[in-house]
Amino acid sequence: MIISKKFGEDMKLTKWDMIFLIIVLALGIAGSVLVLQDFSDASYSSVVIEVNNQVYKEYKLSEDFKTTVEIKQENGEYNLLEIDGFKVRMIEANCKDKLCVHQGYLDHATGMIVCLPNHVVVRLVSDKEAETDAITY
Ligand SMILES: [Zn+2]
Secondary structure, three states, X not given: XXXXXXXXXXXXXXXHHHHHHHHXXXXXXXHXXXXXHHHHHOXXXXXXXXXXXXXXXXXXXXXXXXXXXXXXXXXXXXXXXXXXXXXXXXXXXXXXXOHHHHOOEOOOOOOEEEEOOOOEEEEXXXXXXXXXXXXXX
């Protein structure tokens, strides 16, 4: 306890910062495990890019499918998405927080990359979900 208390003081972290950090790390690890499992069975087959709640583009994922997608909006907002097989990530954005870029590869813990400032949502869609949608419409 003495060591951890000293560590906390040196890092200028409060007890709650530490707890938050641990939770974030735990979620990260859990997320990576899920990604490995889900990508191996490829249950998610499409990625849907939504801008202002409207479908902007949709791509079917496959092992050798690779592309970058420019998401340019009239108001100058800009995102650049990279799709590499079943891996999807935001590689560039002109938003202030850059949270979407820092999120790295899209994982199945969240199932989406969200760029709040630019109103861009990138989400994975499974075959099952696509079928359900088709019936609903
Ligand atoms: Zn962003």
